[in-house]
Amino acid sequence: MEIQVLGPLSADVNGVSIVPTAGKPRQILALLSFYPGRVMPVPTLMEEIWGTNLPQSAMTTLQTYILQLRRRLGTAMGPDAPGTAKEVLATRHGGYLLQIPPESVDVHRYERLVTAGQSAFDAGEDVQAGKLYREALAMWQGTALVDVRVGSILEIEVLRLEESRLVTIERRIDADLRLGRHSELLAELTDLIARHPQHEGLHSQAMVALYRSGRQATALDVYRRLRTRLIEELGVEPSPQLQRLHQAMLTVDPALDVICGPRRGSTFDLYAA
Numbered sequence: 001m002e003i004q005v006l007g008p009l010s011a012d013v014n015g016v017s018i019v020p021t022a023g024k025p026r027q028i029l030a031l032l033s034f035y036p037g038r039v040m041p042v043p044t045l046m047e048e049i050w051g052t053n054l055p056q057s058a059m060t061t062l063q064t065y066i067l068q069l070r071r072r073l074g075t076a077m078g079p080d081a082p083g084t085a086k087e088v089l090a091t092r093h094g095g096y097l098l099q100i101p102p103e104s105v106d107v108h109r110y111e112r113l114v115t116a117g118q119s120a121f122d123a124g125e126d127v128q129a130g131k132l133y134r135e136a137l138a139m140w141q142g143t144a145l146v147d148v149r150v151g152s153i154l155e156i157e158v159l160r161l162e163e164s165r166l167v168t169i170e171r172r173i174d175a176d177l178r179l180g181r182h183s184e185l186l187a188e189l190t191d192l193i194a195r196h197p198q199h200e201g202l203h204s205q206a207m208v209a210l211y212r213s214g215r216q217a218t219a220l221d222v223y224r225r226l227r228t229r230l231i232e233e234l235g236v237e238p239s240p241q242l243q244r245l246h247q248a249m250l251t252v253d254p255a256l257d258v259i260c261g262p263r264r265g266s267t268f269d270l271y272a273a
Contacts, residue, residue, distance in 0.1 A: 001088070003033045003105045006161070007141025009148050013076035020072060023149050024049045025065045030148050032089070032098045033105050034157055039095040048151040066096060107161065110139045114168050126175040133172035140165060166196070173205050174266050180258045182212040193222070197229055200242050201268040208267050211249055212258055219249055244271035 001018075004010040009030055011018050020026055027049050032040055046058055055061065066089065074085035090099050102108040117132035144161045145154060169192070176185055189206040196202055203226045210219035223246045227238050237243070248256055248271060255270070265272070 001100050001104050003100075004141065005030060005033055005145055006106050006110060006139050007144065008146055013073060014078065016076035018069070018072040018076050020068060022065075022068075025068050026148050027151060027154060028062075028065055029069060030145055030150075031154055032096065034107065034154075036098050036100045036102050036105055036108070039092045039097045041095040044153060045096070048153040051151060066091075106139050110136050111164075113139075114164065117168070117171065121171055121175055126178045130172055130175040130179070133168055133175065136168055137165070137172065166199075170201050170205070170266070170268075177205065177208060177212075177267055178258070180212075182209040182258070185209045186213060193226075198226075198233070200226070200239055201266070204242055204245055204268045204270075207245060207249065208256065208270070211256060216249060216252075220246070223249075241269060241272045 001011065001013050003012075009019055009026060011029060011033070019029065028045060031045065031048050042059070042062065045062060046054055049062075049065075050058065070085040070089050073089055077083075077085060077088075088099055090097055113132050113136035117129050117136060120126075120129035120132060144158045148154065150158055173185055173189070176182075185205070186209055189202065189209055192202045193199070193206050203222055207219040207222050210216075210222065223238070223242070226242075230236050230238060238246075
């Protein structure tokens with residue numbers, strides 16, 4: 001079985017899709033996919049698909065949805081499969097579970113790559129870190145579970161994944177900046193700060209990339225526009241480290257130059273206290 005949640009929900013067995021068309025069974029399949037090999041309690045499944053407004057027939061209806069999923073699974077497995085659909089989508093005391101290896105679900109492969117990338121990043125192995133981060137990010141096919149109506153449980157998972165994706169992009173850019181690839185990053189960073197107009201980390205990266213590309217005035221203008229936005233929309237000044245980065249650019253601090261040596265921290269923390 002191969003399951004993808006980093007984009008539209010996809011679940012194939014022997015090349016045959018087992019994703020149901022109905023909304024609530026799709027939610028159940030998606031939620032079980034996040035926790036392969038672990039029992040998902042019945043109350044958690046009910047909360048996901050109905051919230052706090054449980055129908056009187058909730059248990060019977062949930063069992064019907066599980067039966068529908070098993071039928072699709074059994075059809076895809078075929079009559080000669082070594083196991084049965086009830087063994088793969090198994091019933092346990094108080095809940096259900098998908099008995100598949102974590103590697104069968106893209107999110108678990110993605111998270112392993114991110115962890116390995118972070119280890120390389122912390123060790124100053126920027127080429128390897130960038131490679132691992134790129135592999136992880138290449139697994140995304142759009143917004144996580146973009147075609148699934150998410151309830152309270154899946155919503156948390158989707159938000160967590162989207163935050164992880166943004167952090168991974170930041171770390172990949174950090175690695176590229178430490179390798180002196182500032183000019184190559186300008187177009188991407190221009191797009192990112194437009195999409196995330198209050199994100200100080202991305203703005204710091206854009207400032208450093210511009211500064212190292214000989215565009216000091218534009219780098220300072222990025223700071224000016226961010227500061228204006230933060231004051232007008234949130235009533236706050238930029239963080240101390242961003243203010244110090246701005247001051248360093250005004251004074252042409254040699255520490256901003258990439259040739260000063262590798263740094264194991266993030267671009268945003270270049271001037272952390």
